[in-house]
Amino acid sequence: MAQERIFSDYPQKTARGNRLVVLPFGTSLEIAFKSIKVRFFRVLITTLSLVLAVSFLSFVDVSNDIANGMLASGDPDLRQSLVRAGYDLGPQDVNVASTPKQRWIIILSLLVCVVGIVNAQLMAVTERFREIGTMKCLGALDRFVLRLFLLEAGMQGMVGAACGAIAGTLFALAGALARFGAEAVQQVGLTDLAVSFAWATATGVVLSLLGVLYPAWVAARMQPVEAMRVEQ
Amino acid sequence: MPETSNVVRVSGVTKSFTLGKIEVQALKGVDLEIARGEYLSIMGPSGSGKSTLFNMIGGLDKPSSGKVFIDEVDIAQLDAYELAWLRCRKIGYIFQTFNIIQVMTALENVTLPMVFAGMNSDATVKKGLRLLEQVGLADRHSHKPFELSGGQQQRVAIARALANDPAIILADEPTGNLDLTTGEEIISLLKRLSQEHRVTVISATHDIKMLNVSDRVVWIRDGRIDKIENREELSISIGKIRVRD
Ligand SMILES: Nc1ncnc2c1ncn2[C@@H]1O[C@H](COP(=O)(O)OP(=O)(O)OP(=O)(O)O)[C@@H](O)[C@H]1O
Numbered sequence: 001m002a003q004e005r006i007f008s009d010y011p012q013k014t015a016r017g018n019r020l021v022v023l024p025f026g027t028s029l030e031i032a033f034k035s036i037k038v039r040f041f042r043v044l045i046t047t048l049s050l051v052l053a054v055s056f057l058s059f060v061d062v063s064n065d066i067a068n069g070m071l072a073s074g075d076p077d078l079r080q081s082l083v084r085a086g087y088d089l090g091p092q093d094v095n096v097a098s099t100p101k102q103r104w105i106i107i108l109s110l111l112v113c114v115v116g117i118v119n120a121q122l123m124a125v126t127e128r129f130r131e132i133g134t135m136k137c138l139g140a141l142d143r144f145v146l147r148l149f150l151l152e153a154g155m156q157g158m159v160g161a162a163c164g165a166i167a168g169t170l171f172a173l174a175g176a177l178a179r180f181g182a183e184a185v186q187q188v189g190l191t192d193l194a195v196s197f198a199w200a201t202a203t204g205v206v207l208s209l210l211g212v213l214y215p216a217w218v219a220a221r222m223q224p225v226e227a228m229r230v231e232q
Numbered sequence: 233m234p235e236t237s238n239v240v241r242v243s244g245v246t247k248s249f250t251l252g253k254i255e256v257q258a259l260k261g262v263d264l265e266i267a268r269g270e271y272l273s274i275m276g277p278s279g280s281g282k283s284t285l286f287n288m289i290g291g292l293d294k295p296s297s298g299k300v301f302i303d304e305v306d307i308a309q310l311d312a313y314e315l316a317w318l319r320c321r322k323i324g325y326i327f328q329t330f331n332i333i334q335v336m337t338a339l340e341n342v343t344l345p346m347v348f349a350g351m352n353s354d355a356t357v358k359k360g361l362r363l364l365e366q367v368g369l370a371d372r373h374s375h376k377p378f379e380l381s382g383g384q385q386q387r388v389a390i391a392r393a394l395a396n397d398p399a400i401i402l403a404d405e406p407t408g409n410l411d412l413t414t415g416e417e418i419i420s421l422l423k424r425l426s427q428e429h430r431v432t433v434i435s436a437t438h439d440i441k442m443l444n445v446s447d448r449v450v451w452i453r454d455g456r457i458d459k460i461e462n463r464e465e466l467s468i469s470i471g472k473i474r475v476r477d
């Protein structure tokens with residue numbers, strides 16, 4: 001039997017896209033999911049700062065939702081209790097918005113959170129040098145490594161941010177219950193709550209992706225031989 | 233197609249690394265031709281440039297000058313996709329440190345190259361199990377690497393290297409982290425599989441046991457090829473080494 005030439009079965013397509021092995025999205029997702037599962041504790045710590053920042057964001061948002069609900073009810077007692085609670089309401093105001101100070105603190109906390117994620121993810125990349133290098137030796141393309149990290153961060157962000165948003169919402173509701181009573185809390189619009197939740201979760205996912213962008217790029221650009229050199 | 237063509241041809245390859253201001257020349261001009269189906273060992277003292285040469289042949293690193301041809305194709309001319317394709321389909325790597333992916337089971341490790349090659353998952357599992365059986369780990373397929381001994385991990389690595397029926401297996405000190413008997417088992421396994429699967433095996437080593445199974449041994453010293461010996465000439469030098477030890 002004559003041996004085959006090595007490049008004889010190389011896919012001869014002119015368009016670059018056709019030559020690529022397109023790894024099914026589901027497979028990437030599965031690998032990313034497993035990766036998270038195995039490193040659960042580490043992922044938990046990476047995500048914790050995100051949970052805190054998002055829960056703060058959602059706390060502020062939902063508190064405002066509740067205040068708006070109380071104002072919208074038109075009940076002068078509720079309006080009065082808001083003013084007593086320190087809301088700066090003019091006689092004509094029909095809604096409350098977050099104060100510049102609140103916004104400033106939120107932005108700051110989100111910023112700190114992103115820096116924390118970048119830091120943790122860079123460490124994760126260093127830890128996984130050997131794994132990434134091995135995958136590249138087995139034929140993984142840069143874009144697969146990039147996609148793996150983005151998927152992991154996306155999933156982490158989704159779960160972490162949702163948890164944070166739920167926690168923030170619950171805290172805000174409990175706080176309002178203690179301060180204004182059950183009647184006040186009942187005035188809150190459910191759509192407002194849903195919008196706040198979605199907004200906080202989306203912000204969290206975006207932050208998580210933002211934080212992993214640079215580390216993922218570092219991982220993807222790594223040469224396989226570098227990974228082999230790193231001592232265990 | 234010419235039957236005599238070499239599967240690997242290394243031509244005038246040099247490689248230098250710059251460490252700060254000092255330039256280290258790891259390879260000082262290596263010429264080497266490796267025939268199809270050959271079992272070739274690269275021997276030499278530590279720091280002689282074995283791993284560096286190994287990385288050049290495997291397309292994991294680029295020479296400073298000179299060329300490496302795989303099947304008469306200059307691999308410096310390949311783009312990222314072609315290189316990934318070559319690594320995935322045509323070359324199987326085995327490392328001293330096993331490099332089994334820690335978060336995956338034995339079976340998942342073996343099937344990963346097939347996944348990268350675009351095989352569907354039923355086929356990968358079937359083939360993965362068959363390969364694990366060939367390396368004697370059929371009952372360990374769902375174990376994680378930390379539940380396996382060094383020798384078992386290296387078996388997984390061998391199964392993984394064979395996943396896409398490569399033409400070349402590159403092994404950098406495959407027995408370097410194993411004890412004597414386990415090392416011997418791994419060597420005979422590699423030899424057997426290389427014959428069954430008709431692959432070319434290129435292995436860097438300083439393990440004398442490797443010589444018994446090699447068709448040819450390349451002795452490398454200080455970045456240069458010292459001598460190349462065929463199997464017939466070997467017993468003499470092995471004798472000498474044994475005496476020296
Ligand atoms: N990335 C690098 N940067 C700088 N110098 C390097 C690098 N890789 C290898 N070298 C140098 O090149 C020379 C050859 O190294 P190589 O790893 O190829 O040796 P080796 O024969 O594989 O040794 P061993 O048997 O210990 O694995 C050594 O002097 C080493 O210091």
Ligand SMILES: [Mg+2]
Nearest residue numbers: 282283284404
């Ligand atoms: Mg070496």
